[in-house]
Amino acid sequence: MTSAPVPAAAIDREDGRSLRSGVVHHARIAPDAPALHVGDRMLSYGDLDARARTWAAAIVDALGRPAERVGVLGHRTEVAYVGALAALYAGAAFVPLNPTFPVERTRHMLAAADLDAVIVDDACLAQLAEILGEAPRPAVIVLPASDAGPALAGARRVITRGELAHQAALAALPPLAADDIAYLLFTSGSTGTPKGVPVSHGNAMAFLDVVAERYAIRPADRFSQTFDQTFDLSVFDLFLPWSAGASVYALRPIDLLAPARFVARHELTVWFSVPSVPALMRKKGFLRPDLMPSLRWSLFCGEPLPRETAEQWQAAAPSSVVENLYGPTELTIACFAYRWSAASGAACHNGVVPIGRPFPGLTAAVIGDDDALASPGEPGELWVSGPQTVPGYWRNPATTSARFVIRPDLAHATKRFYRTGDRVQRTASGDYVYLGRVDNQVKVLGFRVELGDVEAALRKAPGVVEAVAVAWPVEPGGAAQGLVAFLTGAGVDPEVVLTIARAQLPDYMVPRELRIVGELPLNSNGKIDRRALLDSLAQPPAAR
Amino acid sequence: MKPVDHVIAEQLRIAPERVRDELAFSEIPEWDSLGHVNLMVALEAEYGVSIDEDAMLELTSVRAIRAFVERPR
Numbered sequence: 092m093t094s095a096p097v098p099a100a101a102i103d104r105e106d107g108r109s110l111r112s113g114v115v116h117h118a119r120i121a122p123d124a125p126a127l128h129v130g131d132r133m134l135s136y137g138d139l140d141a142r143a144r145t146w147a148a149a150i151v152d153a154l155g156r157p158a159e160r161v162g163v164l165g166h167r168t169e170v171a172y173v174g175a176l177a178a179l180y181a182g183a184a185f186v187p188l189n190p191t192f193p194v195e196r197t198r199h200m201l202a203a204a205d206l207d208a209v210i211v212d213d214a215c216l217a218q219l220a221e222i223l224g225e226a227p228r229p230a231v232i233v234l235p236a237s238d239a240g241p242a243l244a245g246a247r248r249v250i251t252r253g254e255l256a257h258q259a260a261l262a263a264l265p266p267l268a269a270d271d272i273a274y275l276l277f278t279s280g281s282t283g284t285p286k287g288v289p290v291s292h293g294n295a296m297a298f299l300d301v302v303a304e305r306y307a308i309r310p311a312d313r314f315s316q317t318f319d320q321t322f323d324l325s326v327f328d329l330f331l332p333w334s335a336g337a338s339v340y341a342l343r344p345i346d347l348l349a350p351a352r353f354v355a356r357h358e359l360t361v362w363f364s365v366p367s368v369p370a371l372m373r374k375k376g377f378l379r380p381d382l383m384p385s386l387r388w389s390l391f392c393g394e395p396l397p398r399e400t401a402e403q404w405q406a407a408a409p410s411s412v413v414e415n416l417y418g419p420t421e422l423t424i425a426c427f428a429y430r431w432s433a434a435s436g437a438a439c440h441n442g443v444v445p446i447g448r449p450f451p452g453l454t455a456a457v458i459g460d461d462d463a464l465a466s467p468g469e470p471g472e473l474w475v476s477g478p479q480t481v482p483g484y485w486r487n488p489a490t491t492s493a494r495f496v497i498r499p500d501l502a503h504a505t506k507r508f509y510r511t512g513d514r515v516q517r518t519a520s521g522d523y524v525y526l527g528r529v530d531n532q533v534k535v536l537g538f539r540v541e542l543g544d545v546e547a548a549l550r551k552a553p554g555v556v557e558a559v560a561v562a563w564p565v566e567p568g569g570a571a572q573g574l575v576a577f578l579t580g581a582g583v584d585p586e587v588v589l590t591i592a593r594a595q596l597p598d599y600m601v602p603r604e605l606r607i608v609g610e611l612p613l614n615s616n617g618k619i620d621r622r623a624l625l626d627s628l629a630q631p632p633a634a635r
Numbered sequence: 636m637k638p639v640d641h642v643i644a645e646q647l648r649i650a651p652e653r654v655r656d657e658l659a660f661s662e663i664p665e666w667d668s669l670g671h672v673n674l675m676v677a678l679e680a681e682y683g684v685s686i687d688e689d690a691m692l693e694l695t696s697v698r699a700i701r702a703f704v705e706r707p708r
Contacts (some may be wrong), residue, residue: 191664196672286654309696344660344661344667344668345660347668347690347694348668348672348691349688349691349692350669352688356705367669371668371669371672374672374676375672375675375686375688375691376689390703581676581680609645609646609648610648610669610670610673613669
């Protein structure tokens with residue numbers, strides 16, 4: 092590697108500084124450089140730019156103005172990737188819609204986002220009419236890979252592949268400002284109704300500047316694309332490499348079964364995924380030393396990173412630096428990072444790698460149960476303020492004012508903090524460790540119980556792979572009478588598990604009941620769905 | 636030994652009548668990467684076979700799994 096690192100996310104002298112400006116810039120200076128690989132197809136920066144300009148032109152022409160929000164219905168396909176970029180080229184925020192989600196959920200997101208247009212992959216045509224229903228918006232439907240669309244209700248303008256072939260590309264892109272929304276994502280809210288999170292170009296560029304420098308991204312880098320586009324970590328996968336003129340390799344679902352093979356075949360240099368991907372490799376014994384010599388960065392985010400996973404991945408990718416990242420969507424992709432080293436084992440808490448320290452420019456505060464700053468070493472809720480803190484929830488002032496707060500006693504009076512709902516602890520070394528969700532802290536018979544502590548104790552029993560504890564039964568006032576734990580793993584003996592738990596935990600923390608299950612339910616973001624576990628307990632025994 | 640359809644239905648947590656030859660990995664939400672790895676581990680335990688990485692990537696349909704399990708050994 093002889094080329095000089097690019098110090099920050101690229102800007103384009105004509106297009107300025109926004110999430111799209113990396114592609115605009117590199118299409119101008121290196122149009123033939125590879126930007127995106129999907130299956131056997133490669134799109135250069137010139138190809139990406141030309142397609143996005145054409146699709147955007149069709150939308151702007153049909154609307155008679157720049158768009159505000161454009162949905163993209165597709166899953167890990169060329170249309171889905173280019174569609175997000177085309178939305179930005181049309182002056183809009185992109186709103187990813189996932190065809191593998193239940194139709195009802197997508198319909199809710201589509202209505203809540205109040206879209207001007209939607210770009211649809213041909214694999215999703217059958218679902219399209221069902222999703223759109225009788226709603227008048229969006230009025231513009233773009234089908235870049237189809238010559239005919241389904242019969243759609245209302246006076247919609249449907250633009251097919253044939254029409255796009257004759258469409259003139261946008262010469263001048265609608266300008267974008269730092270406060271404009273770059274993307275609008277929906278997170279699974281605790282009430283079951285997805286909450287919209289609008290992320291501005293200013294938020295996204297603040298993030299890209301930090302990571303472009305931290306990882307010294309160069310045009311020669313080859314990135315994995317593992318995250319679904321409805322998950323904000325996919326913005327890292329796509330727009331960080333595109334900001335630096337590097338290339339992206341999209342993994343199909345089947346490639347995620349053998350990621351080391353994919354890395355080796357394409358000589359990837361940057362890997363980024365949830366820790367579940369290496370966990371599956373471990374389960375089958377496929378995570379072996381020296382499998383991925385090409386990697387220079389191995390990054391994990393989205394859920395706690397178990398120590399053994401970090402150790403085994405480090406051995407499998409010995410030339411890479413392993414990092415554990417942390418960040419909710421409301422703080423723009425990631426805002427903490429911990430660099431793994433040979434000495435990191437001692438820094439792990441409950442067998443989980445620390446989340447490290449906040450990115451430069453961010454202010455982090457740990458707020459204790461008394462609503463004041465926690466003393467060093469004391470656990471509390473993590474609050475974060477800075478340029479990555481998003482403006483609030485989409486058209487939801489009540490939840491926004493509850494979660495985004497100004498606290499002049501903590502920082503400068505204009506700083507807005509996002510209350511993450513995550514419990515953390517700052518250790519003597521200055522690194523933060525993740526303890527669990529604030530709402531995973533429950534009171535059992537009046538005692539405060541950290542469910543993560545119970546789960547860590549249960550995981551020490553032989554055969555236990557995963558352990559999740561929930562408070563149950565719960566009285567109407569919220570007081571829990573005990574705990575129930577769900578375990579996965581082969582050959583788990585409940586008696587042995589309970590003996591080991593009793594040896595480590597006070598009585599009130601020992602689960603009253605253990606349930607051995609084949610697997611744990613996951614929510615749409617791939618995280619363990621505690622609500623579904625509670626629902627399963629709430630059902631009468633006959634229905635189980 | 637359990638019939639292979641039962642093992643597949645059990646591991647993917649789907650009704651046995653949904654197990655047809657054409658059913659393939661990632662076609663239904665239940666048959667995701669986690670479901671697939673669980674299924675491979677269960678096939679190894681049930682039939683005493685060893686499934687390496689190549690085989691895991693090939694055994695992505697009910698038809699392929701049936702042929703693999705029922706082949707003469």
